[in-house]
Amino acid sequence: MSMQDPIADFLTRIRNAIMVASESVTIPHSKIKEALCRVLETEGYIKGFAVEGEQKPHITIALKYFEGVPVIEELQRISRPGLRAYKTHDSLPLVRGGLGIAIVSTNQGLMTDHAARRAGIGGEVLCTIF
Numbered sequence: 846m847s848m849q850d851p852i853a854d855f856l857t858r859i860r861n862a863i864m865v866a867s868e869s870v871t872i873p874h875s876k877i878k879e880a881l882c883r884v885l886e887t888e889g890y891i892k893g894f895a896v897e898g899e900q901k902p903h904i905t906i907a908l909k910y911f912e913g914v915p916v917i918e919e920l921q922r923i924s925r926p927g928l929r930a931y932k933t934h935d936s937l938p939l940v941r942g943g944l945g946i947a948i949v950s951t952n953q954g955l956m957t958d959h960a961a962r963r964a965g966i967g968g969e970v971l972c973t974i975f
Contacts, residue, residue, distance in 0.1 A: 856920045863915045874902035880955040884948055890917050919975045933967040945975030
């Protein structure tokens with residue numbers, strides 16, 4: 846069966862791995878998932894990630910914990926295939942008063958809401974993370 850929303854699957858796999866306190870999680874590879882991992886690593890939500898395999902590549906994500914508590918508290922999908930959420934740079938959401946991040950797909954690639962506001966560009970709000 847084909848996957849209808851790979852980004853939602855990506856977020857759900859991370860959410861499930863955090864609930865069972867797993868050290869890492871493996872997901873199927875795609876360019877957008879790799880870009881999401883890069884943003885999460887840059888923002889300090891995960892330790893790191895590695896792309897492995899040649900025929901069927903997959904991404905192994907090392908999850909980050911602080912004193913036994915997961916760094917990622919909440920993952921929420923905003924834009925979905927049935928209802929896309931496009932925002933201008935001045936209407937990008939503030940996640941928990943600016944403490945969390947929203948990942949935005951722009952014409953310059955994936956970036957956080959803070960970086961998109963600084964650059965003055967909007968785009969599709971993929972998900973929020975706190």
